[in-house]
Amino acid sequence: MFWQSRSQAALSRVVAIPFPIRERGGVTPTLPHPALHASHSGTWVATPDGETRAISRGEAIRLAADTPVIVMNAPLIGQRLGYGDLSGLDLLELFAFLHPARFMVPTPKGLARACGLPVPEREDDVAAFLREATGALLSHIDAPDWAEREGAWTATQALGRLRWPWTPLVTRRIAKPERAERWLFSKLPEWEESPGRAPPRSVTIEPEAVEQQLDKLTGQGSERRTGQRDFSVAAARAFAPRDMRDSPNMVLAEAGTGIGKTLGYLAPASLWSQQAGGAIWVSTFTKALQRQLGRETERLFPDDEERRNRVVTRKGRENYLCLLNLEDALQGGFAGRAAVLAQLVARWAAYSADGDMVGGDLPGWLPTLFRRNGSTALTDRRGECIYAGCPHYRKCFIERAARASADADIVIANHALVMVNAARGREGENRPTRYVFDEGHHLFDAADAMFAAALTGQEAIEIRRWIMGPERGSRGRRRGLSARLSDVASYDEQGGRAIAQAVDAAMALPSDGWLQRINEGEPFGPVEALLAAVRGLTYARDTKGSDAGYGLETELAEPSPELVEAAGPAGEALDALIRPMVTLGRRLEAVLAEAPDWMDGPARARIEGAIASLGWRTETVGAWLALIARIGGPADPDFVDWLAVDRVEGREYDIGLHRHWIDPSRPFAKTVLEPAHGVLVTSATLRAGGDWSVADARSGANHLMRGAAHFEAVSPFDYAAQAEVVIVTDVKRGDLAALANAYARLIVAAEGGTLGLFTAIRRLRGVHARIADRLAREGLPLYAQHVDPIDTGTLVDIFRDDPRASLIGTDALRDGVDVPGHSLRMVVMEGVPWPKPTVLHAARRMAEGGREYDDRIVRAKLAQGFGRLIRRADDRGMFVLLSAAMPSRLLSAFPEGTPVTRMTLDEAVMRAQRLPSVTRMRHGVSEQA
Template identity: 80%
Template structure:
């Protein structure tokens, strides 16, 4: 066994310990900080330990960084239990044993370097680079890795190149036979599986979305609600895969959450057990901002990053050589790795500003984004997300490979996704991003970022009109917000027409918006109605400045198209691809500026009943971070139907809660069906779960709303009664933090770990993995956990909501409430949220648990949000605690080993 000279440090809510040699001793917070500052210590998740110590700058020999170096593209739950499972050693039984365990785990991890482990290639080169970057582990790791006898194939040499292929033929028109669909479903579920009537009926109904359409702009739209446990994933994969096979086309399966994207990727193993075939047939697509940019990485490795950011870049480079798809957000890059570096540099490794030079990039042929786009053109199933589907359709991307068939899973979120996609925001942060894209580096900016003039220098030198347009665009961009705009606006000293406009917006928002006691220090907003003279006066020059910007942008787009048509000698394949990319980028940015002009026309002008317009100052705890004008569609499903649905031949919209909060007419309105010339099909099948026997809803009647001590006491007592396994849901981050601060230590002393979104420096996906891995752990969170958590089995047996999830009374909500039926509109939203929250509790037939709502004011009319037959009781907290103890200690077969329903 390797003997490391370094001590190990562990801190939890129940205490602090350090192990050095054979001894382990408890420390005070001050002692631990002093020792960690003076001595390199082994620890697990430095940001989390630093937060618990109150020492944000804590660093050391983090086991997670060591694991990421030794085993890139491999996941490990970042807890002592997860480390123990990965290393094949016993899990420490108590908190005070963890420090000594970390030393043993470090030795076990390092022991792999004694042999030829699977990820050895590239390790020596990476270790040398990390030594120069002063990585804490480098003096330990580098001497253990012998120099290869021949040069290693490192990163860029390892990455495969994609190949151009002939365009795919249009899909054939086929009609699926029900018998064939059901046979495919039987193959997916397995020969030994018990036939489920609901799943078979669902698969047959879903196949209607794949029939040939009868007329242009008239897709076959099928709405299908399938209760939890029906097995809808395999239910729609059966007809989708069969149609792709028979028609020779691709089906895009779109989700709202990354968690479901990952789950779908796992389910496709049933379709294609062979990994190589599956990789060809199934492709996961996300927005380009999710993927590693190889040019940005190269810049970081060559000195663009310094300090901890440089270490992250080298660990990401190690991962890049082994990743399946280069996805940095939700892919095989562990979510905890980026969090270890406190977001220091990770954003700069992706293309978040749309600065891609396409074929002008030396790594273009190995680009993860381009590879995914080309692979999806040949795939049978493309697993995407609602936002990407809408962006591609709205911006005319990939027209040659535009899908004709969609499956929208988590269809109840289509309204929200369309709302975000088709909205307009003329804000300081949006305008400064546009300025940076046009102008390039200014002042002390570092990195490889280049402005529009540099990116199109060859075009400008070839085409005089194009060069003049580029010059005009750069000149007009000077009127946009620039670095330091927020401070200048706050001080009343704006620079340029756009900053002057933002100053007027800020003044009117502060003058008219009301700060309620609970929301003091947070965002301000007011309707864009009866604007002040100052705002009207500022809007005119701002509109002139934007008009002066959009005109040469449109002109440049036309000149670039002319260059493509003329085909000069220098326009080889790479240059052509780069010009085409520039045309696309210019096009959607020109559309953005045009939408800003339309919004400014509203200032002092007539209102457009299709839209909701308002002014906002975005703040967090009193700190301003953005200012601007906003516009949303009153009904965002209208542009969704026009741009996405009408371009398709068929679409299946499915969810377990599609009609939650209303009837079928409401469900249709939330997905855009009324905007189509042909009526949508409807299908509904109830969950097979025995909710009446397996679940109970308890409404606590004596916890006063707004009483944080009482709320914290209720959460603590309920979690103690269930012995963990609790998902605590909050409607406000500040209340989550306040309750967590009061209960975390108390629960830790009882041996019940508590994790929290917006508190722990850990990404949400990893928090869910930690929660799932420990049946005694509990997890607090907000909306993302209410809608996107799938934790079957004993690890989640109690859901606690702090109160009725009423919608926030924003300007946008008020307008939609008025148009949607007043209080009935609010009720539909609450029912949908309650149904989603309750849906976290029972994920398979053997699950059991309680749903507790801490609200005496829960209206009886909303109780139909819960499944029929579920017992619902209103009791004081004492009785609720007893019910939790009694139910969870006696519930038969809570289910540790039952398989996850597909």
């Protein structure tokens, strides 16, 4: 057939010939391109003459190499074919171009819904469907109601120069506008300055008012849930006026799944905000809950415009698109596929609600289509923002969100951002006085990450780049201190001298190629020499076998003479760096106070930004000096210090010294809790199956002058009837083949709908490799975190959308998955999730109760895993633990009344066959059959 023999250039000429495109309800378009689909059960091609047939993987690879083919998710199809260089006409890219900022599940089923087409019933129908969907998508261009038309012509011209495969098909359908389009940088609105907000008034929220507000939010005629009402009234205590300095009104509230805690705390929070005129910061740990909170606030403010003004979602600046980085990418900073991504991101940015690239309205699957080409470079991950010196400062998504949050009633944030802002004083006069920490069981881990220190090669090279800017041979728009603060240097002699001294001192930090030099035994400079000594001692004390491929670590005790000898010069080099940084910070503050004639509003904002950035980098270098002082010196009982070589699959990627607090809730309490007036910490597993002392210890309440109030609302679900826990006793630990067989048999018995949880990525990959094809032959799709080239959020969307699909993954799935309904009916955990025996864990275990500390961690993980199963009153499901050695003392992790049975795998498979499935429900078989 003609499409098998023509070259790509010939086909490009064919594409330019007009051909009919299918309108909805019409016929399949006469497209000159075949469509290719591959799954674990086979590979199919649909030809332009209407034939669909199965082909071998080798034939599919030859076809894709010679001919532009229509595919959906090229990286995923390429992985299934074993052809990583697969490219072609990817329908996901076309959808992202036509409908930027629109949600779509990136599967044939999701695409069919988006296009208004019938869903393909079988795998061998998908290839023909892809050609049909192509016609439907292209026909959207002709539709008069195409909402995203503005900017499309401009984008196609740029994409054409980049040889984007869809350009010939798209360009001929988009007419050149009669006048210049309002494109991204001219279309985005500018934010406006606003006066400072007055401090919130002292008000008391009465219980009756809270209940009335809750009735309003839940809707007239809705079921009155006693647990939710009690929770809401208890939460209101956190909003009472504070009567003791450095000790907020703190409430710890454990609310079981199904209580409705989101609306429960939004009721008193919204009342307090209205009456006091202050902002409530609601902090979460997962992006999924942030999105859910955004939806729930529609009940508070049904009008879209009002809600945008009253409710703001805030994240760290590394989540948002940086317009200056995007401009650099569009003007030649990116090349090849990365440049195509930049153009599609620009299309999205013009229609985005907030510019959030991570968990916002940018399709999570879009960056993964381009593998590692550029998406992270479009955000400000290095802290190099030049603030008012940026030509897009007045349109900046980050600045807009920050200013909007100052006037908002409810700010939806995350634990990390709350702690960063509190520790570095970024709120200024608008520091929140009331916090709600949802997913409060994660506060300890978030504080552990926030208040830690790490002197590693990667961290050090980032500070070098921030200070020095571009060095010989480097690309990009990076600017050093001298370029960012040239006007200060010319105005203030001491400031200019401090900048020059900092640049000279930064030369002692690791530079490009540092890891290779260390591995070759030729470190350059005192800090690289220190890292080389760290590496040598870590390998020398390794007890697990350095060929295992995992990262290595050893405690910082009894250091070797080489390490002690290297510490002195490294400490001197860092001391020479921190001194001019401290001096520069003081000089910048002096320049602000003097307010010279040249300092207009933008210059002031830029210097204020430089002070903030310089401040936290100075803190970082100070923490490094404290770490180095520990080498050969006395241990600090408040900290755990260790050496590490970070590796992935045997490949080293970082080396360094690490320091963590034994109890990170101490700095959290000092930095966040004490300045606050009211704090609510809530979760379904706040006590981790223990008593309130666990919640007090992990939330920081123990470190306050006045302790926290406690409240418990038990889940309304009938776990005895809705769920059961099955402990499988005959799957041998460490037997990967037996583990894979167990997963496969259970998933087949349940006909999909399974969430599989692993504690090790290597075992996850091994199980996936053994069972994916087997399940596919049963018509049961399997998706896997760390295997499929798809982001975690999109994997969950796909899983939620298909009741026959199963999903396996690690911690992110255990804690961040909300899949109510029939799509999730079984959770399988590979074994008891014992904590990893790290240096940090060993120190905390010794300090916090030995075995009981381990048990608390395990109970919390089991409770979180079980919590994925029953999300609403009509859910039914089974939690399976593949472990013969499950101690009975840990069973308190599961809700009271939940049946727990130990049985063989054969018996567990029979139990799984009773679960409600697509087939059994279709045939009217009861789940109790």
